Amino acid sequence: TVTGQRRICYALGKILQVNPGAMKSLAELAARRFPPLRGKFATVPKHRNWVGGLLLICGYMPSLSIYLHILIVRQLVQIDSDINQLNAKTPEVGVGEGLQGAWKDFMREERDAMANILDAQMMLFFEYLQTNLMNTAKDDTERRCQQQQLVSAMMTIFKDVILNTHKVKCVQFLWFYLCSMCPVWAEAFLQLLLENASNKLQELEKRCVAFSYLASFLGRAKFLNVKYSVRSCEHLALFGNTWLQELEVGHGIREQIGVSTREDVLKLMASLVQAFCYIIVWHVEGFREETDENGVNGLDKVLPDLGQPMDKTAMTQVLTSRYMPFSLMRRPVAKEFCRAIRQTRPKLAEVLQQQLYNVPPVAEEDEMLLKGTGYFPFDPFLLAHSNIFLMGIYQSWQRGDDGFDEESDREAENYLKARNRAESSRPSDSASDMEDDQDDFTDEADVASRGFTPQVGPSPAFRPDADMEMLSPSLGPILPPAVEGLEDDDFLPPQAIDTDNFMNRRLAHQSYKMGLDEDL
DSSP states (O other), rough: OOHHHHHHHHHHHHHHHHHHHHHHHHHHHHHTOOOOOSSSTTOOHHHHHHHHHHHHHHHOOOOHHHHHHHHHHHHHHHHHHHHHHHHHOOTTTTHHHHHHHHHHHHHHHHHHHHHHHHHHHHHHHHHHHHHSSSSSOOHHHEEEEOOOHHHHHHHHHHIIITTTTOOSSSSHHHHHHHTTTTTHHHHHHHHHHHHHHHHHTTTTTHHHHHHHHHHHHHHBTTTTTHHHHHHHHHHHHHHHHHHHHHHHHOHHHHHHHHSHHHHHHHHHHHHHHHHHHHHHHHHHHHHHOOOOTSSHHHHHHOOOOOOOOOTOOOOOHHHTTEEEEEEESOOOHHHHHHHHTTOOOOOHHHHHHHHHSSSSSOGGGGGHHHHHHHOOSSSOOOOOOOOGGTTTTBBBOOOSSTTTTTTHHHHHHHHHHHHHHHHHOOOOGGGSSOOOOGGOOOTTTTTGTTOOTTTOOOTSSSSSSSSSEETTTEEEEEEEEOOOHHHHHHHHTOOOSSOOHHHHHHHHHHHHHHHHHHHH
């Protein structure tokens, strides 16, 4: 029973307070005894009870929580990654048509069983974050300190676990929800992504993934006003202009940008440009309406048309440079960007469309590579029950008849409907038996009460020329120190994608080389 589980966890917490040296042994035991993901013992109740018990111990023994959080998140990532691999599997060569249908049914059942386990675990973690991060009285210093420690730990886990795991589709929404609880935490998340994207010591793939997270978060976060997007685009434009200048100089690339070859610089710039364009596509109207203290609107600031005055917080020079980074990004995003700016930036749109014409996309058989490596992490959330925590804070793509993400959003909606129909027709042996009244789990998004008002924007510390490691007066260190033990990758799943991806092929494309040689 729930009461019995709470008593056991409370007793464990008391024992650990008396004998803190046993914390490591408990964490190692919990890691070894996690329920299996496949087989007759891989049931939703077993996984739900296990994760629920670990989260209860976190409440009774805060000093152990960081290790248990890491353990749970790694388990979630493993399940998430396994589901993606199941989705990518195809029947082996030689399997007859008659067996292919049975094989697909078996894979679908196995995938749905693992998805139900992940759904139940995500539900518990969402509820845990909600319970521990809800509004607290200003004079409750101890509670606020605990919240700060939890948020700092979660930011560290994201940096050292999630950013290092390619193409997870669900687990990252824990941080999406966390950021919706407080503007300071949302800004901390943005700053963490910008710091990792610009950090010369980080691996190239991790920096590119950080750009994708930044763009996807700003596009999908309904609780953020456009001020955060404008300021983030200023950051991106400053990075782009600085890297363009270093690329033109032609020496010291590794010291100044952190990559060893010109091709790697172009990959990084293409990721940056794609992030910038993706944000503009989502918020182009808001950029035109948002003005600074001098009356300059956001679009004029970060994307002036050709012939207009511009500084280093404008991306126009990078987009139109002879290296053509715009031609290396995903074509659906590039085309939607041209369509979004065509009326207000006709000269720039014409130049960019010419780039796309001069450098045709890679062959159609590489489309899956392009889609896999250029993914946006906060594309629609596909878990049938825990998605209730995203109500009112998540934004779906709805513009245009052939919009660049509309197909994936529609696919997600259909998938959720099918899953819900299937769940409602089977006995209560899954996450659906957690509670009858789901309203107890969510406080659908009164974001204004959490501090997300139209007047609230980024703090003065969040500016393009700021030191990325500045301190936030509300959160303490925005970028918390690494937690000991996170360098151990034993629990991390293998990469879900090949990072030596479509961009290498596009850079090697004859049309791209010819255009670059002509400029040189």
